[in-house]
Amino acid sequence: MTKPRLLIFSDLDGTLLNHEDYRWEAARPALKRLDDAQIPLILNSSKTAPEIRNLRQELANTDPFIVENGAAVVIPAKTFGNDEEQVVNFGAPREEVLKVLAAQRESGARFRGFEDMSVTELASVTGLDAESAGRAKERLGTEPLLWDGSDExxxxxRAALAAENLRLVHGGRFHHAMGIFDKSDGARFLLGKYREQHGKDAVIAIALGDSPNDQQMLESADIPVVIRGVNSDEVQLPSAKHAMRSIKSGPEGWNECVLNLLFEYGY
Structure with a gap:
């Protein structure tokens, strides 16, 4: 019997990357197995294109990737017969998001966004080095922010943003102001491209995430994997999805779950 083709969509912070120091080495065994089996690993994160490009170099990853919670999909040259790199955009541009946020601040909303912080300030808040913090500020369609007001x-x-056709999504550390799109939009788009590429061969989509920010991506996958983390208990999927949940957190949990799934499917 022919093995199905697997496609991996993965969140980064708190999932493939350790929440404290952003390291991924604990997932090295599973990453090597994916590479050996030529199974695409599509990074799907709130991070920016420059941030993900840098990480892809570390991982020697050459697959498409999804930036800023689905703001855009980046397709490397020669992936689907395209001669040059392609960027497919979803939702409102960042300029529109910042304009709405500025109006809300004038109305009394209390928050600090990446646009409000210098590179040094952002590095201090995130634990990133200055170069990495600079990459995090180069955004296409979203604005992460720290909320300083009350729950009320x-x-x-959140309601005021919704009235302007924007969403506020709570990630692992920041809230993300963004247009009407989410991580599942880019994932579904790429899944369609891979299924078209592989014709009649079965393609199974596996998604890994650790927070409510990953909810839609996990729901859209054939096999959702919830990685244990700070907000993972808030991720509640439909019972029909039969989600896998890791025992360990971050890249350790990612590694174990991916290895188990690869074994299950004969890779």
Missing amino acids: ELTAF
Whole structure:
């Protein structure tokens, strides 16, 4: 019997990357197995294109990737017959998001976004080095922010953004102001491209994430994997999805779950 083709979609912070120091080495065994089996690993994160490009170099990853919670999909040259790299955009551009946020601040909303912070300040808040913090500020369609108001004010703020056709999504560390898109949009788009490429061969989509920010991506996958983390208990999937949940957190849990799934499917 022919093995199905697997496609891996993975969140980064708190999932493939350790929440404290952003390291991925604990997942090295599973990453090598994916590479040996030529199974695409599609990074799907709130991180920016420059941030993910840098990490892809470390991982020797050459697959498409999804940036800023689905703001854009980047398709490397020669992936689907395309001669040059392609960028497919979803949702509102960042300029529109910042304009709405500025109006909300004038109305009394209390928050600090990446646009408000210098590279040094952002490095201090995130634990990133200055170069990495600079990459994090180069955004296409989203604005991460730290909320400084009350829970009641946050509810009102969320509603005000919704009235402007924007969403506020809570990730592992920041809230993300963004257009009407999420991580599942880019994942579904790429899944369609791979299924078209492979014709009649079965393609099974596996998604790994650790926070409510990953909810839609996990729901859209054939096999959702919830990695243990700070907010993972808030991820509640439909019972029909039969989600896998890791025992360990971060890259350790990622490694174990991916290795188990590869064994299950004969890789």
